[in-house]
Amino acid sequence: MRITKSRVVARLALAALFALGTTSLANHMHTSSKFEGPKANTGAVSHSKQGHMNVLTLSDDFIVPDTPAPHWQVVDSKGHVFLLNRLKIKEDKYNKTITVPAFVKDISKVQIWCAFAETLLGEAKFADPVK
Numbered sequence: 001m002r003i004t005k006s007r008v009v010a011r012l013a014l015a016a017l018f019a020l021g022t023t024s025l026a027n028h029m030h031t032s033s034k035f036e037g038p039k040a041n042t043g044a045v046s047h048s049k050q051g052h053m054n055v056l057t058l059s060d061d062f063i064v065p066d067t068p069a070p071h072w073q074v075v076d077s078k079g080h081v082f083l084l085n086r087l088k089i090k091e092d093k094y095n096k097t098i099t100v101p102a103f104v105k106d107i108s109k110v111q112i113w114c115a116f117a118e119t120l121l122g123e124a125k126f127a128d129p130v131k
Contacts, residue, residue, distance in 0.1 A: 030130045032110060037122025039065035040112035047107065047130040054100040054130070056110060064094045068116040072098050075109040077129040083113060106131045 043062025072084040106129040112121040
């Protein structure tokens with residue numbers, strides 16, 4: 001079997017592109033610590049990029065707190081707090097994934113906030129702020 005020089009170069013180039021793509025994808029995935037708090041204390045949240053948008057996704061083991069109005073809330077590296085969408089929706093369904101608005105520049109913590117009682121139900125932290 002004879003492999004030409006151009007085939008070797010093409011295979012090396014393909015391998016390099018694959019390695020770059022895998023590294024790039026890995027750099028855009030982050031997982032927080034476990035949620036800790038009085039009502040939200042299971043599961044974690046992962047951050048990913050979809051195009052230019054930041055997306056947060058709750059893990060499968062996250063349990064929605066049994067409170068009247070749990071919401072997504074994020075805190076940036078400067079301590080600015082952003083109250084986002086309601087977590088619970090109709091019946092037993094909930095917003096497991098949320099697209100973070102563009103005006104939120106980075107995310108240090110993800111919190112579950114009860115808008116009715118105005119209290120923190122639990123939070124999960126990222127080791128470094130995700131952008």
